[in-house]
Amino acid sequence: MKVQGSCHCGEVTYEAEVDPDKVNLCNCTDCQMLTGSAFRVSVPAPAATFRLLTGQPKVYVKTADSGAKRRHSFCPNCGTPVCATADQENPPRFSLRVGCLKQRAQLPPKRRIWCRSALDWAQNVSDVPAAEA
Numbered sequence: 582m583k584v585q586g587s588c589h590c591g592e593v594t595y596e597a598e599v600d601p602d603k604v605n606l607c608n609c610t611d612c613q614m615l616t617g618s619a620f621r622v623s624v625p626a627p628a629a630t631f632r633l634l635t636g637q638p639k640v641y642v643k644t645a646d647s648g649a650k651r652r653h654s655f656c657p658n659c660g661t662p663v664c665a666t667a668d669q670e671n672p673p674r675f676s677l678r679v680g681c682l683k684q685r686a687q688l689p690p691k692r693r694i695w696c697r698s699a700l701d702w703a704q705n706v707s708d709v710p711a712a713e714a
C-alpha cells in the first residue's frame with residue numbers, strides 16, 4: 582500500500598510503500614515515553630520505497646536497556662515522530678508511525694508486541710465512557 586505521511590505542522594512530509602499485514606502495536610516502555618501515550622502503532626517500509634518530500638527531521642539516537650541503538654526521527658518544529666531506523670549507514674527499513682499516515686484508518690495493528698510492559702488500562706478502551714471532546 583502506498584502511504585503519505587506528514588508531521589502535525591506540515592514541515593516534514595514523506596511517502597512510502599508498506600505491507601498492511603506488518604502493522605505492529607508496541608507496548609514497550611520506550612514507545613510509551615517517546616509517544617507520550619499508552620502504546621505506539623508502527624509499520625515498516627523498505628528503505629528503497631521511502632521518500633522524504635519536504636523538511637529535514639531531527640534525529641535522536643535511543644539506547645535500549647539491551648544496548649541496542651535506534652535512530653528516531655522527528656519534526657524539529659512540532660516534535661511529531663516520523664520514523665525510526667537501525668543506527669547505521671543505509672538502514673534497510675524505516676519504521677513509520679501509523680498515526681502520521683493519511684491512510685491510518687486502513688492500517689489496524691496485526692500483532693501486539695512487548696506485552697509484558699503493556700498498561701492494563703490501555704488494552705481495551707471500548708468500555709471507557711465516550712464524551713464529546
Ligand SMILES: [Zn+2]
Pocket residue numbers: 588589590591592593656657658659660661
Ligand atoms: Zn512538524
Ligand SMILES: [Zn+2]
Pocket residue numbers: 607608609610611612613621695
Ligand atoms: Zn516499542
